[in-house]
Amino acid sequence: MKSHKQNTSLEQNLLQFFEEHLNKSYRFQDILSAFGYDASDATIVKQALRHLVNQKEIQRLKGRRFTARFASNSTHLRSGIFEPGEFGYAFVRTDPEDFFIPPGSSGTALPCDTVKIEILAPRSRSGPNREARVIGILKRKKNEFIGEYYKTAGGGFVHIDHTFLKRHIFIPNGKERGAQNSERVAVKITLWDNEIADPYGEVKNVIGFPGEKGVDVLSIARLAGIPQEFPKNVLEEAKKLIPITESNISDGRIDYRNTECFTIDPEDAKDFDDAVSFQRLPDGNYRLGVYIADVSAYVLDGSIIDKEAAKRGTSVYLIDKVIPMLPPRLSEDLCSLRPDEDRPVYAVIMTCSPDGTVIDYEITEGIIRSKYRFSYEEAQIIIDGKKKSPFRNTLREMNRFSKILRKKRFETGGLDFYIPEVIFKLDEQGIPLSLSVKPILETHSLIEEFMLLANQTVARHKTVLERNYKTGLPFLYRVHDRPDKDDIKGFWRLAKSLGCPAAKGSPGSSHWFQNILDYFADKPEKVFIEVIALRSMMKAVYQTKNLGHFGLGFKEYTHFTSPIRRYPDLVIHRLLKRFTAGITPSEILSLKRRLGHTGKHSTDMEIRAMNTEREAIKLKQLEYMQDKVGEILNGIISGVTPFGFFVELKHILVEGLVHIRDLKDDFYVFDEDNYRLVGSRTGKKYILGNRVTVEVKKVNIRQGHLDFSIID
Numbered sequence: 278m279k280s281h282k283q284n285t286s287l288e289q290n291l292l293q294f295f296e297e298h299l300n301k302s303y304r305f306q307d308i309l310s311a312f313g314y315d316a317s318d319a320t321i322v323k324q325a326l327r328h329l330v331n332q333k334e335i336q337r338l339k340g341r342r343f344t345a346r347f348a349s350n351s352t353h354l355r356s357g358i359f360e361p362g363e364f365g366y367a368f369v370r371t372d373p374e375d376f377f378i379p380p381g382s383s384g385t386a387l388p389c390d391t392v393k394i395e396i397l398a399p400r401s402r403s404g405p406n407r408e409a410r411v412i413g414i415l416k417r418k419k420n421e422f423i424g425e426y427y428k429t430a431g432g433g434f435v436h437i438d439h440t441f442l443k444r445h446i447f448i449p450n451g452k453e454r455g456a457q458n459s460e461r462v463a464v465k466i467t468l469w470d471n472e473i474a475d476p477y478g479e480v481k482n483v484i485g486f487p488g489e490k491g492v493d494v495l496s497i498a499r500l501a502g503i504p505q506e507f508p509k510n511v512l513e514e515a516k517k518l519i520p521i522t523e524s525n526i527s528d529g530r531i532d533y534r535n536t537e538c539f540t541i542d543p544e545d546a547k548d549f550d551d552a553v554s555f556q557r558l559p560d561g562n563y564r565l566g567v568y569i570a571d572v573s574a575y576v577l578d579g580s581i582i583d584k585e586a587a588k589r590g591t592s593v594y595l596i597d598k599v600i601p602m603l604p605p606r607l608s609e610d611l612c613s614l615r616p617d618e619d620r621p622v623y624a625v626i627m628t629c630s631p632d633g634t635v636i637d638y639e640i641t642e643g644i645i646r647s648k649y650r651f652s653y654e655e656a657q658i659i660i661d662g663k664k665k666s667p668f669r670n671t672l673r674e675m676n677r678f679s680k681i682l683r684k685k686r687f688e689t690g691g692l693d694f695y696i697p698e699v700i701f702k703l704d705e706q707g708i709p710l711s712l713s714v715k716p717i718l719e720t721h722s723l724i725e726e727f728m729l730l731a732n733q734t735v736a737r738h739k740t741v742l743e744r745n746y747k748t749g750l751p752f753l754y755r756v757h758d759r760p761d762k763d764d765i766k767g768f769w770r771l772a773k774s775l776g777c778p779a780a781k782g783s784p785g786s787s788h789w790f791q792n793i794l795d796y797f798a799d800k801p802e803k804v805f806i807e808v809i810a811l812r813s814m815m816k817a818v819y820q821t822k823n824l825g826h827f828g829l830g831f832k833e834y835t836h837f838t839s840p841i842r843r844y845p846d847l848v849i850h851r852l853l854k855r856f857t858a859g860i861t862p863s864e865i866l867s868l869k870r871r872l873g874h875t876g877k878h879s880t881d882m883e884i885r886a887m888n889t890e891r892e893a894i895k896l897k898q899l900e901y902m903q904d905k906v907g908e909i910l911n912g913i914i915s916g917v918t919p920f921g922f923f924v925e926l927k928h929i930l931v932e933g934l935v936h937i938r939d940l941k942d943d944f945y946v947f948d949e950d951n952y953r954l955v956g957s958r959t960g961k962k963y964i965l966g967n968r969v970t971v972e973v974k975k976v977n978i979r980q981g982h983l984d985f986s987i988i989d
Contacts, residue, residue, distance in 0.1 A: 294308075298345070356391060356394070357372075369392060378410065421465050427459070455483060465481050482499065498889055536566065538552045542651075543652065548609055573850040590879045594886075629730075697714045736835040756820050756822070774965070855868075916932075921934050972986045
């Protein structure tokens, strides 16, 4: 029987459980299961429930079910997740409804807290959601906030970056962790039960002084909850790993060290996941080799390194800094396919017909010795004939074949769009000196098409294995589902408002999307119509059910090619090895239960990383614009809202707002159906896609705002 220090502690836990699930009722057995109790705990749990019912803290329903005190007789109460807005308002997300929290009605709620709300009105004054106020905190999210520390006589305080919290966080003496005046810190709120008083907190980590190299970007990562250092025991475990070389190579690992293979990566890459080889066969077919770093040869399932990698889910790329998923001993050394060094790999060797069809393949463990480390740029100038190389013919053959694969993919339903990336040139302190758009090189497509083909081949191989086993096998797919009807309608309304004629194909099909993208291919709206097209589609996720990949046009697709920086790829390697070695029905059931959680968590960590990377880019863009106040620049209207319109500057992809209050020549009304602001008196229009000239008016890095005023 589990020990309980006292009944009151159990009652508090039970009460919190019911308050977090206000509108649900539970059988006694469900409650035992939810808390991990067994039959031996039944008596003490019954006593606690009986006492809570007698105290009218919870209520008992028919059928021996229990529910929160207000679940059935107070329909004006709900519980949900608190999400603050920028201007004092907030939302509480519940299932199935979201509630609007007007300014001044949030109490002491913090982001992602589970809160109790009271419904105030049928709908808010500014939108379709019903209005409510926060009346209690059911569960605090373990939030950390980023801000600047200031010392005072009686302690100190932190002024956090978030605008939703109008108060400083008071830091008692002894809780500042050595922070100095004006230093950036990560702070945790420890007590806040009075909304008219400052919350108490403690400094969890000192990041550094503003202006120090890397402090700004690391603050964003810290705020997102991304761990920046590896635990000591993980680093020590990584140090103990012995390199896999010719002397200790395991039986069954194929020796590819005499094969002409090489890597092609960004100029500043530190880890090299994949190498490629290419050979024309005597019968006219091609032999394409994709060699992936065999991380699973070093990182065993369930090891402390594996648990840390699973928690992180992915590497994070922040301008000039990488926060790796694996310790550098692995990511930059043992697993990185560096030239002229023996490295274990998991290889996909594909025999392809001249039209790009895979007619045979083998998936094997091997060992390679990369012959060269190319950057995308160097490989491109060799292909273009501007530099001599012993690999010139191979690179040119690869490039030609990748174009065949790319064309075939688009013909069978893949979408052809490219979202441009910003690249920065930074000084020694990390301050941006220039911004530009990353050039599109043929070598980018070359590697992309080869990796896509390998991933697709591995996904198909899983189907072959299932036929051999005569049963379904647990697996992780990279799934990109079809867009829903509302998103399709919204995207078509936008395209139509910008002059696009009726598109061929069934609305929402890949050919329909591609026809619209083709219409804008040579128009100024090209970039953001592609961005909106991407946003209108479902987000790609990792899951166990195969739904295909809509954007790529693949019926089966997984991730196999990036185990150094993506945890699902490492999982796929392990699964394939287990299927090859043999797996029992009980092991299959166990894996199925685990993989669902792995896919969900990996997706969540990928989204966290993407959002953090975007925030870092936005920060550096604002830093770059700091000394541009007063400059006149050209741009295009990239978004229209009731409070103004956004303008994206040409060539550097920086976006700022022209606020409606600064349009002083008329009173402008938002025409939502046509994505425009229209002057009531003059009829003047500011329409999505218009070219405009603006003046840089204000840059606020702390709040993440860039304001323009319209010139023309």
